[in-house]
Amino acid sequence: MLIKLTGGTVYDPASGIDGLQQDIFIQDGRIVEAPTDGRPVDKEYDLRGKVVMSGAIDMHTHIGGGKGNIARTLLPEDHRMDPVPRTQITRSGNGHAMPSTYVAGYRYAEMGYTACFEPAVLPINARQAHMEMGDTPIVDKGGYVMLGSDDFLLRMLTANKDQKAINDYVAWTLNAAKGIGIKVVNAGGINAFKFNQRKLDLDEKNSHYDVTPRQILQTLARAVKELGITHPLHVHGCNLGVPGNVDTTLNTIQGVEGLPMHLTHIQFHSYGTEGDFKFSSGAAQIAEAINNNKNITADVGQILFGQTVTASGDNMRQHANHRFASPNKWVCMDIECDAGCGVVPFKYRDQNFVNALQWAIGLEIFLLVEDPWRIFLTTDHPNGAPFTSYPHLIRLLMDRSFRNDMLATIHPEAQKMTTLASIDREYTFNEIAIMTRAGAARIIGLKDRGALSAGNFADITVYTENADRQAMFTKPDYVFKDGELVVQDGQVVKVTWGTTHIVKPDYDLSIEKDLKPYFDKYLTMKLGNFKISDDEISEDGRGSLTAHPLRGAA
Amino acid sequence: MTEITEVPSPFCGIGTDDLAIHIDGVSLKVTANGCAVNSPAFEQPITDTAPQINGQAVSLAAAVDKAAELLRNTQQPLIGGCATDVNGMRALLALADKSGAVVDNINFTAARRNLLAMQDSGWMNTTLAELKNRCDVLLVIGCDPEGFAPRFFERYLWNNDAMFLDNTGNREVIFLGKAPSGNASTSPTGKAASVFPCSDADLPDVVAVLSALIRKQPLHAQSVGGIAVSDLQAIADKLKAAQYGVVCWGAAALAYDHAELTVQAICNIVKDINLQGSRCSGFPLGGREGDQTANQVCGWTTGYPARVNFAKGYPEYDPFLFDSLAMLTNGEADALVWVQAFNINSKPPKTDLPTIVIGRSGMSFDKEPDVFIPVGTPGIDHPGHAYRLDNVVAIRLKKLRDSGLPSTAEVLHAIEQAL
Numbered sequence: 001m002l003i004k005l006t007g008g009t010v011y012d013p014a015s016g017i018d019g020l021q022q023d024i025f026i027q028d029g030r031i032v033e034a035p036t037d038g039r040p041v042d043k044e045y046d047l048r049g050k051v052v053m054s055g056a057i058d059m060h061t062h063i064g065g066g067k068g069n070i071a072r073t074l075l076p077e078d079h080r081m082d083p084v085p086r087t088q089i090t091r092s093g094n095g096h097a098m099p100s101t102y103v104a105g106y107r108y109a110e111m112g113y114t115a116c117f118e119p120a121v122l123p124i125n126a127r128q129a130h131m132e133m134g135d136t137p138i139v140d141k142g143g144y145v146m147l148g149s150d151d152f153l154l155r156m157l158t159a160n161k162d163q164k165a166i167n168d169y170v171a172w173t174l175n176a177a178k179g180i181g182i183k184v185v186n187a188g189g190i191n192a193f194k195f196n197q198r199k200l201d202l203d204e205k206n207s208h209y210d211v212t213p214r215q216i217l218q219t220l221a222r223a224v225k226e227l228g229i230t231h232p233l234h235v236h237g238c239n240l241g242v243p244g245n246v247d248t249t250l251n252t253i254q255g256v257e258g259l260p261m262h263l264t265h266i267q268f269h270s271y272g273t274e275g276d277f278k279f280s281s282g283a284a285q286i287a288e289a290i291n292n293n294k295n296i297t298a299d300v301g302q303i304l305f306g307q308t309v310t311a312s313g314d315n316m317r318q319h320a321n322h323r324f325a326s327p328n329k330w331v332c333m334d335i336e337c338d339a340g341c342g343v344v345p346f347k348y349r350d351q352n353f354v355n356a357l358q359w360a361i362g363l364e365i366f367l368l369v370e371d372p373w374r375i376f377l378t379t380d381h382p383n384g385a386p387f388t389s390y391p392h393l394i395r396l397l398m399d400r401s402f403r404n405d406m407l408a409t410i411h412p413e414a415q416k417m418t419t420l421a422s423i424d425r426e427y428t429f430n431e432i433a434i435m436t437r438a439g440a441a442r443i444i445g446l447k448d449r450g451a452l453s454a455g456n457f458a459d460i461t462v463y464t465e466n467a468d469r470q471a472m473f474t475k476p477d478y479v480f481k482d483g484e485l486v487v488q489d490g491q492v493v494k495v496t497w498g499t500t501h502i503v504k505p506d507y508d509l510s511i512e513k514d515l516k517p518y519f520d521k522y523l524t525m526k527l528g529n530f531k532i533s534d535d536e537i538s539e540d541g542r543g544s545l546t547a548h549p550l551r552g553a554a
Numbered sequence: 555m556t557e558i559t560e561v562p563s564p565f566c567g568i569g570t571d572d573l574a575i576h577i578d579g580v581s582l583k584v585t586a587n588g589c590a591v592n593s594p595a596f597e598q599p600i601t602d603t604a605p606q607i608n609g610q611a612v613s614l615a616a617a618v619d620k621a622a623e624l625l626r627n628t629q630q631p632l633i634g635g636c637a638t639d640v641n642g643m644r645a646l647l648a649l650a651d652k653s654g655a656v657v658d659n660i661n662f663t664a665a666r667r668n669l670l671a672m673q674d675s676g677w678m679n680t681t682l683a684e685l686k687n688r689c690d691v692l693l694v695i696g697c698d699p700e701g702f703a704p705r706f707f708e709r710y711l712w713n714n715d716a717m718f719l720d721n722t723g724n725r726e727v728i729f730l731g732k733a734p735s736g737n738a739s740t741s742p743t744g745k746a747a748s749v750f751p752c753s754d755a756d757l758p759d760v761v762a763v764l765s766a767l768i769r770k771q772p773l774h775a776q777s778v779g780g781i782a783v784s785d786l787q788a789i790a791d792k793l794k795a796a797q798y799g800v801v802c803w804g805a806a807a808l809a810y811d812h813a814e815l816t817v818q819a820i821c822n823i824v825k826d827i828n829l830q831g832s833r834c835s836g837f838p839l840g841g842r843e844g845d846q847t848a849n850q851v852c853g854w855t856t857g858y859p860a861r862v863n864f865a866k867g868y869p870e871y872d873p874f875l876f877d878s879l880a881m882l883t884n885g886e887a888d889a890l891v892w893v894q895a896f897n898i899n900s901k902p903p904k905t906d907l908p909t910i911v912i913g914r915s916g917m918s919f920d921k922e923p924d925v926f927i928p929v930g931t932p933g934i935d936h937p938g939h940a941y942r943l944d945n946v947v948a949i950r951l952k953k954l955r956d957s958g959l960p961s962t963a964e965v966l967h968a969i970e971q972a973l
Contacts, residue, residue: 066945066946068854072854072857072858073669073672073673073849073858074672074676075673076673076857076871079858079871080871083866083868083869084868085866085868086651086864086867086868091651091855092651092856092864092867092868092869093855093856093857093868093869094857094858094868094869099857100854100855100856100857100869101854101855102855122946124946124947125947127939127948127950128850128946128948131851131854131948132854135644135854135855151717194684194688194798194833195833196797196832196833319678325676328675329672329673330676331676331677331678331679332678332679333678333679333681333946334679334680334681334684335680335681335684335946336681336683336684336947337683337684337687337717338683343676521713521714521715522683522686522687522715522716522717523683524569524681524686524709524947525569525571525947526571526572528560529560529562529571532950533950535937536939536950539937540641540644
C-alpha cells in the first residue's frame, strides 16, 4: 500500500529540513521516494497546515523492570485515581505515575512517541525488563544494561584485569541481557552500600574492593568506545540529590578524559550550596561544561510539580532520601551481587524551596546548553514526573511568557535563586525535533529511525500547530508506526507491536572460562540459564529483535 | 532415553537450576539434586491428555467452545488458582479483562500479609545471591525454611565459597518462634542453630519486644512468650553487630489475624537497624508454583498484585473484597475458572457454579467439573518463565519432553478468542 502525506510542514533535522512544506510517501513500513512510475497512491492524508515530525523517541524512561513493578505495587492509591477501561481494541489498565505496561504504550503513542528506552536493566533482572517491554504495545523499545556495582566487574578491577578482558565481559553481558547500551548508576556505590558505606564520592574507594567510581567510569567508558557501541556510557553520577554535587558532576566530566559519556537526569546532579538554605543552582556551570566538552551529552530529568514515585537502581541515595518519602513508605533492595534498587514516592511541591529550585535548575540547563543535539528531553520518568507531562514541559521550553508566568508562582526564595527570568531563549520546532527525535536516534545509535528521508522506517507524528504548545503536543492528529496509522486525534486506533533494539558487540568467548566458575560458586543460577535467548523475546508472536550496527561498521 | 542437566525448577521457589533429569518417553526421573518438593513434582506422571466435558472425553476445540459458552453471559466470573508461568498469566489476564472476571492467586491471602505491610510502610529486602555471599547472621522468625524448600540451607547458607565470608560454616542461624523441622540449618561443621521457640500466638508480642530492644526502648518485662528478654536482647545485639544480617519470615506461616502487623514490625526492625548504622535486610520466604509470577505479571498488566476485579471494565484492587473463596461463599460469583498448571493436589474449591478447570494432567476430582482441560506443566512440557521467591529473578524454564499437552497460555488464549 502506498500512502501519501501531502503538504505538511516538515521538521526533519536529520535531513537538515527545518519547516519545509513537503510530501512524504510510505510503502511497506518505510518512507520511500516519490514514485516516478505512476503507481497510484492508495491512501492520501491532507496535511496542509500541519506540522510533521518523525515519531518521538524517549531515550531515558523507566518503563520496564523490577523496580517499576515495585513502584506499581507500592502505590495502589495512585492507580485508583486513574483507571483506564478496556475498549474494543485496547486493554484495560491503570495510569498516573507508574502506569501499567499497556497503558504506558498507548499513552506514549497517543503523545506521538514511537520508541522508549529503559535505562536501568539489571542483567539479572533483564528478563523481566524485556517481558514488561514485551507487554508495552505500539512503541519500539530497548534497554541500557547496568554495570558498575556488580561484583564480577569490581573483582576484575581489583585484580587489575586488562581492558580487553573488561571489554569481553561488558560485551558478553550486553549480549546476554540484550541491551543497546551500557548504564552505570552511582558507579560502585550500590555495591558500597552493601558494605555499609552510605556515600561514595568520585575518588572515594569502595571499602572492600579499593576501587573508585572514577576508575569504574573510565574503564566502562573505554569499554563502550572500544567495543564500538554507539550509545556513550550512560552515567547516573555519584551523589544524586546532594547539595554541592555540581562539583562531583564537573569532576566526572573532566575525569572521563574526553571519552564519550552521557550524563543522565543531570538536573539531579547540578546543585550548589550557596544561599540561606545552602542549596543553589549549578546549572550555569554544568551547561558551560557541556558546551565546552563535545564528548558529553546529557538528558535533563526535569521535575514537574505533583505526586510521583522515584524508582532507581541507586539504593544508596534512595535510602538516604527516604526521609522525603511522600507518602511515607519506601522500598530498598540489594540484588544478586549485581545491583540494587530503591523506590521512594515523592510529591514535588511548588511552594517547597528545594523542589521549586529543582524545577528552575532543570529549565536553566535546557536553556543554557547551546547544542540541542547534545541535550535530551526527559523527566527521568517517573522520577522527576510521569512522561505524560512532556507536552507541558515542551510548552515551558517553547513559550517564555508561559514559563515566566509559572516561575512567578513558585516559592519566592527559589525565584530569587534562579536566573530563569533573565533567559530569553525559546526552543523552536526544529530544536524540539532534534532533542526528541533526530538527536535521540543518533545518540542511541538507531539506524533508520528518527528521520523522514527515504529509507527510514515510517514512524511519523503529525500535529496541528497551536500557539498553546502543550495542547499541540498532547494530541497529535496522526501517528504512524512502521507505516501503519496507530493514533488518530490523540486516540489509539490500531494496536501494533514494536521491535526491541539491541547491539551485539563481539567478544572473546574465553571470558566464559572465568564466568562459569564464578556463576557456579557464587551466583544462584547457571551461566547457561542466565543468558537470554532470542526466542524469549519473539516466542509470543509479537516481539522481535533489531540489531544495530556498531561504530565503524557499515 | 536422554538426560537433561541444569534443569530449573518452578516448584520450590528458590530457583534450583542444577537438577539432572532422565527422560524416557514422557516419564521423568530426577537423577541429581532432587528434593522432597522437586522430585515428585517433576516425576508426576501424565494421566489425562484429552479434555473433558462433564467427565467425557472431547476434542480441545469442543472443550474450549464449552468453556467460552459457560463464560459468555456471566456477570462475575472468578479465575482462581492462577498458578502458571508468565505466558499463562498473560493469557489469564487477557481472558479476565475480556470477561470482567476476578483474578485471585491461590496464595494471595498469605501474600496479603506482606503486601499490606509493604503498601503501608515499605521494606528493605534482599535476594538469594546476597544471602549466599554476605549473610553472617540469619534470624528466622516464625517459619521453617527447610520445610518450605528442602535445599534452602544447602544452596544458600552452606555453600563452600562465599565472596565476603571466610567460612560459611561460621554463619549464625537463629530461630525465633518455630523450631526447625530438621537438621538442614546445622552447618556442615556441626554448628547448630540457636532456637528460641514460642507459640504463633505469642509471636506478635515477641516481635514487638525485639523491636523495642532494637529501638532501645526501656522494658519492664523479663520474658515474653516464654522467651527471656535477655535472649531477645542478645539477638538484637547480634543483628546490629552483623556485617550483613538477614531477617527471614514466611507470611504463610503467620496464620493468625492481622499478621500483617507482625510483618510490618519485622520490616521496621530491619529499617531501624539500617538507620542506626548497620546493614540488615529482610527476606520474605514464600512464593512457589507461580505465586510470584502471578503477582508480577498482574502487577505490570494492571498496576496491582494478583487479586483484582475487571468487572467494571478496568482493574480494581481490593485485597479483601475480591477474595474468591469469600465471593463463592457469599454467592457473589456466577462461574469459576481454576488454573493450576503445577500441582495436581491443588483442586478447585467446592461449588455448584459452572466450573472450568485448566489443570495439570493427573488432577482428579470428587465431582467432575463442567470442563476440564489438562495442560502441560511449564518447565516440563513447554518452555516458559517463572519468578523465584525473591521476586527479582525470572528463571527460564525448559521443555523436557514432547507430551502434546497444550500450555495454559494456548488454552486460555483460545477461550478468550472464542468468547
